[in-house]
Structures are given as C-alpha cells and as structure tokens.
Amino acid sequence: MERLQGIAVSPGIAIGEALVLDNEGFRIPRRFLPRDAVEDELERLHGAFDAAVAEVEFNRQQVADQLGEQYAAIFSAHLQMLRDRRLHEEIEAMIRERHYSPEYSVSRALRRYAKVFQSLEGQYMAERANDIFDIEKRILRNLLGASREELSQVTSPVLVLAHNLTPSETANLNPKFALGMVTEIGGPGSHTAIVAEGLGIPAVVGVGDFLTDISGGDTVIIDGDQGQIILHPDEETLAHYRHEVEEQRTLATKLESLRDLPADTQDGTRIKLMGNIEFPYEVEQCKLRGADGIGLYRTEFLYLGREDDPTEESHFESYSSVVQAVGGKPVVMRTLDLGADKMRSLPDPEDERNPFLGLRSIRLALRNRDLFRIQLRAILRASALGDIRIMFPLISTLMEFRQAKMVLADAMEDLEETGAAFNRDLKVGMMVEVPSAVMMMDRFVEEVDFFSIGTNDLIQYCLAVDRSNKDVANLYTAADPAVIRMIRMAVDTANQHGVPISMCGQMSGNPMYTMLLLGMGLRNLSVTPAAIPEVKRVCRSVTIEHCEKIAKHVSELESSRHVKTFLKEELSKVFPEFPL
Ligand code: PEP
Numbered sequence: 001m002e003r004l005q006g007i008a009v010s011p012g013i014a015i016g017e018a019l020v021l022d023n024e025g026f027r028i029p030r031r032f033l034p035r036d037a038v039e040d041e042l043e044r045l046h047g048a049f050d051a052a053v054a055e056v057e058f059n060r061q062q063v064a065d066q067l068g069e070q071y072a073a074i075f076s077a078h079l080q081m082l083r084d085r086r087l088h089e090e091i092e093a094m095i096r097e098r099h100y101s102p103e104y105s106v107s108r109a110l111r112r113y114a115k116v117f118q119s120l121e122g123q124y125m126a127e128r129a130n131d132i133f134d135i136e137k138r139i140l141r142n143l144l145g146a147s148r149e150e151l152s153q154v155t156s157p158v159l160v161l162a163h164n165l166t167p168s169e170t171a172n173l174n175p176k177f178a179l180g181m182v183t184e185i186g187g188p189g190s191h192t193a194i195v196a197e198g199l200g201i202p203a204v205v206g207v208g209d210f211l212t213d214i215s216g217g218d219t220v221i222i223d224g225d226q227g228q229i230i231l232h233p234d235e236e237t238l239a240h241y242r243h244e245v246e247e248q249r250t251l252a253t254k255l256e257s258l259r260d261l262p263a264d265t266q267d268g269t270r271i272k273l274m275g276n277i278e279f280p281y282e283v284e285q286c287k288l289r290g291a292d293g294i295g296l297y298r299t300e301f302l303y304l305g306r307e308d309d310p311t312e313e314s315h316f317e318s319y320s321s322v323v324q325a326v327g328g329k330p331v332v333m334r335t336l337d338l339g340a341d342k343m344r345s346l347p348d349p350e351d352e353r354n355p356f357l358g359l360r361s362i363r364l365a366l367r368n369r370d371l372f373r374i375q376l377r378a379i380l381r382a383s384a385l386g387d388i389r390i391m392f393p394l395i396s397t398l399m400e401f402r403q404a405k406m407v408l409a410d411a412m413e414d415l416e417e418t419g420a421a422f423n424r425d426l427k428v429g430m431m432v433e434v435p436s437a438v439m440m441m442d443r444f445v446e447e448v449d450f451f452s453i454g455t456n457d458l459i460q461y462c463l464a465v466d467r468s469n470k471d472v473a474n475l476y477t478a479a480d481p482a483v484i485r486m487i488r489m490a491v492d493t494a495n496q497h498g499v500p501i502s503m504c505g506q507m508s509g510n511p512m513y514t515m516l517l518l519g520m521g522l523r524n525l526s527v528t529p530a531a532i533p534e535v536k537r538v539c540r541s542v543t544i545e546h547c548e549k550i551a552k553h554v555s556e557l558e559s560s561r562h563v564k565t566f567l568k569e570e571l572s573k574v575f576p577e578f579p580l
C-alpha cells in the first residue's frame with residue numbers, strides 16, 4: 001500500500017479501478033482478451049515492435065549522417081532493447097497466458113524495468129529509466145495509433161489518473177463513469193480543479209510523479225477531503241474508506257431536506273445562494289439543490305474543446321437554454337474569460353511567459369472586438385427571454401470597464417438596427433479579482449451596477465502565487481489575512497455606496513468561510529452547485545451577530561494557519577457532521 005499526498009480540490013471519497021493516462025494521454029486499460037483473439041493480438045504486437053524498430057533505425061541513421069556515429073549510440077541502445085528476446089518473451093507470455101491486452105502488457109513490462117533503474121542512485125540510471133519510457137511510448141504509439149484518448153468515451157466506472165488534464169478534458173468526463181480524478185501536476189485554483197468540483201467528483205491535484213507506480217485496473221482510493229490517494233490499499237484501509245463513503249451518503253441525504261428552504265440565518269436575514277456553472281446542463285444541478293439563480297456562468301467554456309469559434313447562433317442557443325431553464329431567476333453571464341489556463345489545448349510554455357499576467361480575459365476580448373461583439377449580441381438577444389445580467393471579468397482599470405461598456409453599447413446599436421428584441425436596461429457588473437480594482441472601488445461604485453468578488457484570481461494576484469502551480473500551493477489560500485482584508489475593503493466600499501456585491505470564487509463554496517463572509521457583510525454567495533446544501537446548512541444555523549464576532553476575531557489574526565484553525569473550530573460547533 002502506498003499513500004501519497006497531493007492538494008485537495010474537490011471533496012469526497014472515491015474507490016475504484018484506475019484508468020491511467022500518461023503525459024501523452026495514452027490510455028492503458030487492463031483489458032482481457034477473448035481466447036480466440038490471442039493470435040491476432042500477438043501479430044499486432046509484433047507489428048508495433050517492427051514499426052518501432054524501423055523508426056529508431058531511421059532516426060539512428062539520420063543522426064549518424066548529420067552528427068556522427070557517437071551521437072547515434074543512444075539509438076543503438078534503444079534498438080538493442082527493442083530486439084531483446086527476453087523482453088519479447090515476457091510480453092508474449094502475458095498476452096498468451098494471462099490474456100492481457102498488448103498495450104497493458106507492454107506498459108507493465110517496460111514500467112517494471114524502468115522502476116528498477118529509477119530505484120538506483122545517479123543521473124545515469126535516471127536517464128536509462130527515461131529511455132525505457134521512451135521505448136514504451138514508441139510501441140504504444142504504434143499500437144494505439146492516435147495519441148490523446150477521448151475521455152468522453154469512458155463507459156465503465158473508473159478513477160482517472162493523469163499527468164495533466166485540461167479544463168475542457170475534465171469537463172468531458174462523465175461523472176457517471178469517472179468517479180474521481182487525480183493529476184500529477186496542477187494547483188489548487190486551476191480551472192481543471194474547479195471543473196472537477198463542478199462535476200461533484202472527488203479530486204486531488206499536484207501529487208507529483210506517481211503514474212509509474214500504478215497500472216490500469218489496479219484499485220485506488222481518492223480521498224478528496226484530505227488530498228490523498230492510496231495505491232494498492234490493504235483490506236483494513238478499504239473497509240475504513242467504505243465506511244466514510246456510507247457516512248457521506250447519509251449526510252447528503254440529510255442535507256437534501258433543506259432543498260426548498262431559504263438560506264435564512266437564525267435572526268431572519270435572507271442570504272441568496274446562487275450556483276456557478278460552466279455549461280447549460282449544470283442548471284439542473286443548481287435547481288436540484290434549490291439555488292436562487294446562476295451567479296456565475298463561465299461562458300468561455302463554450303470555446304474550449306473545439307477547433308472553431310462558436311457562431312452567434314450557438315452562443316444564443318446556450319444562453320437561451322440557460323435562461324429558460326432557470327425559470328425567471330437571475331443569470332449572471334460572465335463574458336469571455338479565455339487565456340492563462342483556459343486554453344483550447346494544453347498551453348505551450350513558450351506562448352506566454354506569465355500567462356496569468358498576460359493577454360487573458362477582458363484584455364483578450366478588447367483586443368478581439370469582433371469576437372467579443374458576437375458574444376455580447378447573443379447575450380443581449382437572450383436578455384429578452386429572462387433576467388440576464390452581464391459581468392466583465394478581470395477588470396483592472398476604470399478605462400477597461402468603460403471600453404467594455406462601449407463595445408456593449410455598439411452591440412446594442414447593431415441589434416436596434418436589426419430590430420432584435422433585448423433588455424436595454426440590463427444590469428452591467430464586474431468581477432473584483434485584481435487588487436487594483438479593490439483599491440479603486442470608490443470610483444467603480446459610480447459606474448457599476450453590481451460587483452462579484454472572484455477570490456480564485458484575487459488570491460493569486462494579492463499574494464503573488466500562481467493558482468495552478470503545485471509548488472507554491474501551500475501559499476495559495478483564502479485564509480491569508482491580506483486576502484481577508486482585501487475582501488473586507490471591497491465589501492465595505494460597495495455596501496457603503498449601496499451597490500450590490502457578491503462572491504463567486506471557490507472561497508464562497510467552502511463552509512469553513514461562510515460565517516466569516518456573512519460577518520464581513522456579504523449577503524449573496526455564488527457557489528459550485530454541490531456546495532449549496534452545506535453552505536445553506538451553515539447559514540441556517542447562525543446569527544449575523546455571531547458571524548460579526550467571528551469576522552472581528554479573524555481580523556486580529558496574523559497568519560492563515562491561525563485563521564483556519566479558528567474557523568474550523570467555529571464550524572465544528574455549528575456543523576459537527578461536516579468532514580474537516
Ligand atoms: C475567480 O477568479 O474567482 C473566478 C470566479 O473566476 P475564474 O475561477 O473562472 O477565474
């Protein structure tokens with residue numbers, strides 16, 4: 001048994017069979033072959049080996065011609081391995097005797113060799129292990145053809161273990177079959193993490209290298225509460241976690257009874273709980289949990305996972321389906337927030353040196369006005385069908401907000417000319433997720449209809465910590481006193497001027513912070529749908545006076561550790577069943 005620590009990003013426990021995706025995205029399931037398929041599969045294996053040998057020979061020759069024989073030696077070592085009789089026999093025996101698929105047999109045999117080298121000291125040995133992974137990939141490429149697997153094709157329950165997943169690949173997982181996910185890299189605020197939470201599946205990121213220790217089909221436990229994964233669990237550990245799964249089911253059933261009750265505090269203060277969504281189908285999950293509307297619709301997900309730009313009609317289709325599904329409740333549509341980790345494919349590190357400080361979000365939209373206008377026209381047209389509000393992301397200066405409003409005014413003019421119906425008075429707000437916006441709140445209040453605090457970005461820009469980098473994940477926390485002060489400044493200024501303010505970052509969906517947020521004056525929280533019942537449970541158990549005391553005490557603390565310890569203690573008093 002091996003227990004590994006990563007970063008907890010989506011709560012819950014999942015127990016199941018591993019589906020391993022290595023860093024090229026090869027999927028290597030432990031598939032058993034029917035008896036009569038063995039000979040054909042052996043032939044496929046030999047074909048893949050032959051093709052790999054031909055490729056390496058070609059590379060060897062090219063390097064020898066261009067750089068000289070001494071540089072071609074590395075390929076000779078690969079060829080030797082590919083022709084190794086013992087390796088062939090070992091893999092063939094797995095196929096013949098155990099009926100494993102060629103992919104699984106190749107991966108298992110070569111990874112075992114690689115591990116031996118990895119366990120030996122020294123750079124030379126580590127490089128030999130890498131050579132073996134190289135050979136494995138080459139054969140797998142020849143066996144499997146294409147590289148990245150379609151994750152949406154998974155049709156039996158598995159835990160997805162990958163080096164990395166893009167947010168759109170994660171969004172493609174079907175929670176009916178993908179019971180949980182783990183990645184080797186990634187940080188606590190990455191959009192991959194946020195999407196996993198949105199799917200409601202336990203997830204752990206930033207575990208570090210572990211994929212070589214596991215094969216497809218092995219049993220794994222994901223503990224999304226503690227951020228741990230357990231490989232090859234023993235019986236005792238399995239029994240312990242099965243019991244935890246049962247307890248969580250009981251708590252979920254208990255919380256279901258709150259669905260149709262309002263999130264009022266004990267003293268009768270009404271708290272609005274809205275849902276964060278990435279896709280129209282998630283409205284259903286919000287409704288099932290009694291959300292007061294959609295407080296954040298991350299529309300940029302319409303662009304992810306596709307090659308072409310969506311047309312105005314496809315924008316309109318998605319938006320109108322959301323408005324119609326929420327049945328008269330408000331929908332806050334955030335305009336395009338592409339860039340940084342929300343790219344169409346895994347970002348090329350060469351593209352931008354600091355993508356989170358680069359051309360992302362509203363900056364990208366203002367540089368691509370045609371693209372932006374297409375989206376705004378679609379939102380405006382959908383505004384004729386219900387209570388739609390527009391929110392601009394990552395506003396860092398007043399000028400940016402004004403420019404975005406100008407593009408919106410242009411889009412309105414376009415529509416007026418065509419005679420299309422839309423709501424001329426729709427509310428226009430902005431995200432507060434850059435410290436400069438907080439510092440300028442007293443000016444923004446003059447021009448903005450509402451604010452929503454995006455803590456995921458505010459934390460990273462306030463503390464100078466990349467939200468998707470596992471190596472600085474210990475510093476990335478909403479409990480940092482500087483972050484809390486910044487939130488307080490924003491809320492105080494908005495409340496003093498009577499401009500509505502809410503919060504839609506992940507902080508608002510963590511019950512540990514609910515009392516603090518109410519105590520700081522927030523009355524509207526937009527959270528990941530799965531978190532609505534728990535946050536509601538806290539709201540209904542407390543008074544505002546008590547929350548204000550908590551917020552006051554927190555304002556006197558000096559470190560995130562002290563803040564967390566205090567808030568956990570307070571939460572366990574009002575919500576003892578909550579797994580902390
Ligand atoms: C945020 O930054 O808090 C937010 C809600 O937006 P996103 O996570 O999509 O950047």
Ligand code: MG
Nearest residue numbers: 433454456457
């Ligand atoms: Mg953001």
